[in-house]
Amino acid sequence: MFAASILNIFPLQDSTGVLVFIVTFLLIYWSTRRHPGIPPGPGRWPIIGNLGSLAGPDKLKVFRDLRLKYGDVFALYFGSELTVILNGYEAIKDAFLKQGRQFSFRPENDFVRRSVISNLIFGNGPECKAKRVCIMNAFRDLCFTRNGVVLEQIVHDELDFLIEIITKNAKAFCPRKTMSMSFASVIFNILHGKRPERGEKRFQWYMDTLDQGFEVFLRSQVRHYCFPWLDKLPGDLLRLQYAKDVSVSVSEFFEEIFKEREAASLPGSRDCLLDFFLSEDSPVARDEIWKCHHDLMGAGSETSATTMNWMILLLALYPDVQAKLYAEITRKIGKELPAISDRSKIPYVEAVILETLRIGSIVPLGVPHFVKEDVSFRGFYIPNGTTIIANVTSVHHDPSVFPDPFAFRPERFLDESGRVLQASEQVIPFSMGQRSCIGESIARIELFLYVTRIVQNVEFRLPAGCKRPTLNGVFGITYRPEDYNVDIAKRN
Numbered sequence: 334m335f336a337a338s339i340l341n342i343f344p345l346q347d348s349t350g351v352l353v354f355i356v357t358f359l360l361i362y363w364s365t366r367r368h369p370g371i372p373p374g375p376g377r378w379p380i381i382g383n384l385g386s387l388a389g390p391d392k393l394k395v396f397r398d399l400r401l402k403y404g405d406v407f408a409l410y411f412g413s414e415l416t417v418i419l420n421g422y423e424a425i426k427d428a429f430l431k432q433g434r435q436f437s438f439r440p441e442n443d444f445v446r447r448s449v450i451s452n453l454i455f456g457n458g459p460e461c462k463a464k465r466v467c468i469m470n471a472f473r474d475l476c477f478t479r480n481g482v483v484l485e486q487i488v489h490d491e492l493d494f495l496i497e498i499i500t501k502n503a504k505a506f507c508p509r510k511t512m513s514m515s516f517a518s519v520i521f522n523i524l525h526g527k528r529p530e531r532g533e534k535r536f537q538w539y540m541d542t543l544d545q546g547f548e549v550f551l552r553s554q555v556r557h558y559c560f561p562w563l564d565k566l567p568g569d570l571l572r573l574q575y576a577k578d579v580s581v582s583v584s585e586f587f588e589e590i591f592k593e594r595e596a597a598s599l600p601g602s603r604d605c606l607l608d609f610f611l612s613e614d615s616p617v618a619r620d621e622i623w624k625c626h627h628d629l630m631g632a633g634s635e636t637s638a639t640t641m642n643w644m645i646l647l648l649a650l651y652p653d654v655q656a657k658l659y660a661e662i663t664r665k666i667g668k669e670l671p672a673i674s675d676r677s678k679i680p681y682v683e684a685v686i687l688e689t690l691r692i693g694s695i696v697p698l699g700v701p702h703f704v705k706e707d708v709s710f711r712g713f714y715i716p717n718g719t720t721i722i723a724n725v726t727s728v729h730h731d732p733s734v735f736p737d738p739f740a741f742r743p744e745r746f747l748d749e750s751g752r753v754l755q756a757s758e759q760v761i762p763f764s765m766g767q768r769s770c771i772g773e774s775i776a777r778i779e780l781f782l783y784v785t786r787i788v789q790n791v792e793f794r795l796p797a798g799c800k801r802p803t804l805n806g807v808f809g810i811t812y813r814p815e816d817y818n819v820d821i822a823k824r825n
């Protein structure tokens with residue numbers, strides 16, 4: 334029947350026509366066929382796969398709707414790359430904790446090999462594990478074992494500067510860039526033992542490069558998945574040459590700083606992360622250190638800054654929460670500089686931070702994971718080489734877990750007396766398992782010191798007569814609020 338219809342279309346003597354038809358048919362079949370046994374998902378289109386299903390201004394809603402239709406575990410093709418999306422706390426936990434051995438790799442596809450500089454966030458294997466352990470030990474030593482004095486000091490120095498700048502603003506201002514710079518300075522200081530000079534051009538250039546790098550990375554990834562052959566055409570259509578040029582400049586930027594530090598520090602000193610990396614037993618080769626520093630700067634500054642941007646917006650939108658926060662801080666520590674040891678004294682601050690991390694869902698789809706073997710998961714087949722994405726917002730914005738999920742209500746994390754913090758295990762902004770965030774403790778302390786000190790000193794208000802900002806976010810590697818302005822009133 335099938336053969337007969339082909340013969341009707343192409344007479345026998347026209348063997349070229351038959352060949353073209355068969356090749357076209359096979360190409361369409363292979364490029365639209367879903368692997369058998371994989372989790373459900375929408376039909377696949379040639380070339381773009383399921384990218385069409387992700388169209389729409391509100392990406393988080395798109396993922397919410399796909400979950401409603403296909404369940405907690407569904408599969409999409411980003412171009413030709415098979416990607417499994419995990420939704421809900423139990424599915425993410427099953428993968429990253431219960432089957433953590435299989436689900437804890439980072440993608441090793443062609444795009445990552447060609448364009449990613451990272452040897453930590455996108456690293457795999459025992460060397461990457463050794464770096465994780467070394468950094469976590471160094472963070473513990475630098476920031477916590479000396480009662481957190483180093484971290485506390487670094488953050489307070491930075492906050493002296495920040496509060497001075499923001500209180501100088503007579504006009505309504507948008508905190509985004511100021512916050513990015515401030516948190517980047519803290520991480521830079523932990524890494525290199527000094528804060529960048531105020532207004533230093535090299536550092537400003539580096540921050541701009543990081544900012545653009547995030548966007549270019551996302552765009553060229555999508556293009557590479559759909560049209561890998563663009564790489565063979567003249568012109569840097571996939572921006573891979575751009576990525577290489579940036580990495581050379583970034584390595585030179587860090588190299589200069591490393592040399593300064595090597596010349597200045599005493600042998601055996603352990604005052605910043607760089608000292609740990611330069612020590613004899615370091616798991617990171619000398620010419621690879623800059624890559625780790627680049628990863629830590631990228632991962633550690635934009636995330637915390639975005640959390641603070643959400644927090645300022647939410648406090649301005651909910652003046653009653655802000656007033657309660659100020660009252661609690663004043664009652665418990667007055668005008669004293671907050672210390673890490675004060676965290677347990679002011680549970681309301683911790684509840685405000687948790688609620689901000691929940692609503693903001695700063696890294697909405699986490700960092701991609703990957704499987705390097707065929708995996709059986711919840712009755713589905715996940716083939717070797719599949720990318721795995723944990724949709725963290727599916728947990729944080731699930732009304733069955735957090736009723737009225739878009740209302741800013743820190744009280745949901747306090748007991749009935751309002752005095753005891755009841756953190757929910759279902760708030761997972763730092764993910765979980767073997768690849769969870771290694772900066773979590775630093776981030777939590779930074780946020781505590783930032784919010785407490787800033788609220789002690791200033792009040793945020795929506796500028797009179799302006800359109801009320803929404804909770805709409807800008808979707809990217811991080812999820813940040815749309816730019817907004819706030820008035821800042823200095824407290825007496």
Ligand code: HEM
Pocket residue numbers: 453454455465520628629632633634636637640695696699700701702762763764765767768769770771772773775776
């Ligand atoms: C509010 C602030 C932060 C948030 C919401 C956040 C969130 C995350 C998330 C979701 C991941 C991916 C986990 C996974 O793949 O399962 C991650 C990884 C990572 N984060 Fe953070 N992070 C924050 C702050 C920081 C800070 C301050 C640092 C460094 C000082 C840092 C360094 C890293 C690194 C190096 C990784 C990669 C870990 C690996 O691949 O093994 N993060 N973070």
